[in-house]
Amino acid sequence: MAARKGVVVRWSRRGWLLGAASCTLAPALAVRAQPAATPVEIHVQGLDRLPHLPLVLAERLGFFQEAGLRVTLTPVPEGLRTLEALAQWPAVVFAGSFERALYMHAIGRPHQAFVLMSRSPQMVLGTSAIHMPAGQGVADLVGAQIGIQGSGTVSERVAQWVLMRAGLKPTDVQFVELRDATQAMAALNSGTVEALCYGDPAVTRLELAGVLRVLADTRTLRGTEQLFGGPVACACLSASQAFIEAHPQVVQGLASAVVRSLVWLRTAGPSDLMRHVPEAYMHGDRSLFLEIFLRSRESLAVDGLMPEAAALNVMKALDRLRLPIDWQGVQPGNTYTNRFAMRARQQWRA
Template sequence: MVKRRVVLGWGLAASCGAPAALAAPVGTVPRVRVVVQNSKQIKQLPLILANRLGYFRSEGLDVQLQDLPAQAHSLPNVAQFPAEVFAGTFERTVLLHAQRRPHQAFVLMSRAPQVVLGVSPNALPGHATLKDLVGCSIGVAASGTLSHRVARLMLLRAGLRPTDVNFVEVANADRALEAFHLGEIDALSYTDPVITRLELGGVIRVVSDTRGLRDSDHVFGGPVLCTCLSASREYVEQNGEVCQALTNGVVKALKWLHTATPSDLITHVPESHMGGDRAVFLAAFNKSRETLATDGTIPLQGPVNVIRALDRLQLNLSLAGVVPAETYTNRFAQRAKAQFKV
């Protein structure tokens, strides 16, 4: 149980690691605000369900989730958005280290980005491969977002340069579906449930997929980590009880998700996270379930491969001084793993 009250400010000083733990008055529950990147995606379900199923409350926390604004989803903007506790891609932690603002991931939620690149059979023949995308238009959420970065890595694996294709921004799920159906784009790099909806409709052919560990390892050259909880190193050091409580809740939710039945999911996952179609959501979840972390621990090679991927993308980032071992800690997840036998 957490015995300290946490007051989270939203100024830039807080995002850089200003301490925020104060003594809690007797009988109060510490409140923690977590900024969430792409809260309705499957890779955020461990956080969403830890809150919804009462796991954080049972650990003595009142967790409030704040969506990251849509305009802040490119990597540089994500790094600048103030958050003492952040739920999103590990790349943010790497970028903050590169900016000499040391942060640490402290519990892993997903082991792959769950981004898929699919082509329209109308635009490309059935035997088309990634190499056949030269000159084609590819829809992505926005420039610099995860769907854009993963698409570029997929193309690099096939020997293509980003300038060999045209990236088109399709800012939300409805717009992505519309652009694909109208033939405004030849291919789409996106997450579920959009891709699964198109697959079930028989109108897309997947050519590269990171919803499975094997395929994700192929794209990145080995295991990676995607969604995690992170905070400044100073915050982690000064608020260990809070980080442990958050980790415990997430690890319990991960254990629940790996054994949840379709009925369990329909009962407990918010309707707003199902994209308006329960059947599509369940199909999408089954495709990505194995990429959810099992026990919250971060694999040794994961940070190394993420840094290598960012380096390959040539994003004008100076990553030479980033030490992988300093970007994360497993001490909280190891305790939770032992406690909950996962």
């Protein structure tokens, strides 16, 4: 028997044992009551590329886990770069170019982007500072050999678009496929190609070495908007409309974690990046990574929302390139949804 402030509490042996058992079992029951994390596999096009850094950091910083998800990031094979090849890759949730979502609509398999990660293609068109005279512009590339990552890739499409904006036709130049970055740098250095349309880390390495003269730069918002006439949608998370409607909580968790990562990246300093960014992003040179990050940082999305004009500008560019795609019936507004990013934006005050 115990007394507290004049109140007499009588304990029976049975009552004491039941009380002790409930106290012992309570933590175990609480642990069992926690819902299991939902497994999600995301297939990523270019896992070690800067546009997907928000996705990678969301996993490394535990943001997916806190959203109740157990995420696996699976790289898409490097050889799959064309829209046709990427459309055939069996991904439930896809991280990569927004062009794929547009293409999926065009072939009758509606997909939607639900969180935007990057607002620029991250491609640069430049000429050799060794083998081409200074002062030449895009219009002077008639007859030149231009190195690209491959036929049908973003690299080729950006190069074609730059040429068209300068009044040239894609047939005015000769495109040379250079699938490996080391091969691309060697080709420019040797004069095998006079120009290159490529991404990082190759471009920044060549710039720092003083052998690349930049003519068009889509690593920056200004360069991207000058080329496309406004904002464009690039790296994003997307899935089929059927999956999005069937699993809204999973999609919301993914969007929330990525937007939280975008917010984290806004104020991240060099020491933060060195602590959390995977070594694969460093390409064996941490100072090079920081240089690449500083040059491209502004191209990362702010809050995961897709601007209305961004989707339309991508579709207009693809249409003007006259790709063998039937765009009839494709409404850009149906190729993305902002409802999940909007909730994430409110949650993290993005």
